[in-house]
Amino acid sequence: MSGGHDSRFDPGQADARWQAAWDEAGCFYADSNSDKPKSYVLEMFPYPSGHVHMGHVRNYTMGDVLARYKRMRGHEVLHPMGWDAFGMPAENAAMEKNVHPGGWTRANIAHMKAQLKRIGFALDWSREFATCDPDYYGHEQALFLDLYEAGLVYRKESEVNWDPVDMTVLANEQVIDGKGWRSGAVVEKRKLSQWFLKITDFAEELLDGLGKLDDWPEKVRLMQENWIGKSQGLQLRFALSNGASVDVYTTRPDTIFGASFVAIAPDHPIAQDVAANNCDAANFIALCKRGGTTAAELETAEKLGFDIGIGAVHPFTGQHLPVYIANFVLMEYGTGAVMGVPGHDQRDFEFASKYELPIIRVVAKSADAANAAFAGEAEAGDGVVVNSQFLDGMSVDDAISAVIARAESESWGQGKTVWRLRDWGVSRQRYWGTPIPFVHCQTCGIVPVPKSQLPVVLPDDVDFQTPGNPLVRHPDWKHVDCPACGAKAERETDTLDTFVDSSWYFLRFASQPADRPFDREEVAKWLPVEQYIGGIEHAILHLLYARFWTRALNHIGLIDVQEPFASLFTQGMVTHETYSRREGGRETFFSPAEVTRTGDRAVLTEDAQPVTVGRVIKMSKSKKNVVDPDAIIDNYGADAVRWFMLSDSPPERDLPWSEAGIEGCWRYVQRLWRLLGQYDPAAAGEDKALARKTHQTIAACAEDIEALSFNKAVARLYELTGATEKAPPSASRSQAIHSLLLLASPMMPHLAEEAWHAMGESGLIANASWPEVDPALLVEDEVTIAVQHKGKLRDTLTVAKGTPKDELEALALASQKVQRSLDGAEVRKVIVVPDRLVNIVT
């Protein structure tokens, strides 16, 4: 390392040097015993697919800037990294390339870790782990057993998507048009015994907790709220004319006098009974099952019903209502049966119109409008209850309470809360996941593996050349003695959903004892995560599961926190335009590397013929609109890439990648470097305007970073750079350069170290403090005042801040430009806003 300032910044030789220096100094090691205030900055850990993509780079750069900034503000920062390493792609690779999922995963991790290191992230690598480490998943098995002890784990029969060719269970998203995504075979519904976690026990808590997550995006809280889906209403029993009865659930018991039919789901037990003896009913049910499930199909699907010829007795009027099997009633929600109130529910309205059932008004705008006609659609809104005997004249809310009270006192119904949220099925019939630590014994039944025998380790010698779960056909892995009675027994061969792995990894990052999943005290030092950053695609599942696990572990007394993530930020995607050609019916895509872009046109480099420039969309392999971080870093260095990730787009919005954009960043890196080279500690003289600009920027930049508005911070650094370049040499200018370097250091850490060293500063800038703000310099003492006439700007005045109104008015009227504009007209009114403007009205 030589002192002095070269004419150009060369990331090719600087980046790796400073990365090594940080490692050597152990800068980013998080000390839980430090007295400093603690900050836990976390980005969603990646799946080791093999390559870091631009989305990762953007995500981790944001967290990195925040982590480095917090360190500069004197915080002890925990900024860890690890690998969400179980999952299907490894098994797919095993089948396609005949490699072991573990080996494939380890190789990917090694490669991606090297890629992340090249970008210079301030990570505490000493805490790194992969969820496929037996050490990690063994502790996960222990936690699973704890939850089992607490009654939060159970088994039940559940329907799954079964691919008969691959002999495996498919996730819903792997079923395309009813066929397996890989085999193309028609997927069957099969009943299997599955492991479940009782997340529904926490539905109320998870919902209430959302209200306190003030630093979560409103959007995400709303999505979770909808997902949990709390609704309150009445479950009531209709006696049937055949002697049986049917339970229905409604959120609008106030409209009970408007009921003109009862509808049950096609898979409702009553419907099944009827179908057993009635071909037409059976045919109708089969027809319902064939119905599509896409949004468009649901939108346009006609409401269809089949009258089963049984009457349902209305609890108040005693009237017999027809009972239909209907295609729009879902078995999974409520009781799988509804009362049809056509006047006040749009679906029921459509149904009643088709089958010519009565449409009775029981809610009106006012009591006078009791018999008003419907305008071709149901009225779901608020109003006064009418045509409803003892409810007449009540508000909707009062009538709801009154009907529930009556139902409960007469024992034909009761108030009930229904949730959309279901228990979480965690069984996967897969190899590459955490083995579920249970044994099936003929005499003892389901027996937990004793904690002393954990971890239950996956066998290495497995083959993927035959379809199905390798754990099932492994020669000896599953054969064990029952831990309870010692007889021959079999291991559970299901493994856990990988969402379980990511539901507590943030605890293990905070604390990693060998003998326990985590240490309660250590966890308390770091949790909750101060800032969590990741993609919006995890708004519901991952974030809800992680919240559930945290609450469940709190519930059984293992940790003190309830909510894992105090503040959540969801960043936008990295996008790129697409390049394609349409030949015949086929569209062929080309990667940015194959295309030469000039102005509005793009040609394929190979044949110099034009290609169509398509929309700017998320980078994806199928559209080939991806750029490789490694190649970009080779060309421009880590700092230019980091700078691009932060500039332009607000972080929550999509960031369009472009060659021109990275070029611009590269130029700015060099421009900043040149300016930093002009640092002269010996320069004398004050430049008040520049000093003011400097301190305003320090203050604003801090605010922007804390709000994660990195693009604004970047814009301010551009401004300060421009102002400093233009200023003549002075002590203020040197100060500006010095501050600018510190402000830019979290974003361009390599350039910052290089310049810091060249300036003759000692130590690493990574350990330096954020510059102090002089509050006196934040306020302007001179202001520019606009002078308007007829709503247009005529002149500006530069005056001392706080110049009184009358003085401003006199100055404005004295202006030659204003006089010319007035042209002798009578001044009727003058509006003076101190420090802002003078408006002359004629």
Next chain:
RNA sequence: GCUGCUGUAGCUCAGUGGUAGAGCGCAUCCUUGGUAAGGCUGAGGUCGAGAGUUCAAUUCUCUCCAGCAGCACCA
């Protein structure tokens, strides 16, 4: 259909009840020992549309339009 977000320069975005801004791009010119460059200057805007409040609206209110996203027969 419901909900949310967005609409300001060619592009990506700041900003504000009172002078419309930055970066990139574009154009002209200059430099050629900062050179896989650098610099000067410049053009470019009904601040999505309409109405209201105001001395004054891009900003506040209302209506509408467009784009994007999420959810969706949840009783």
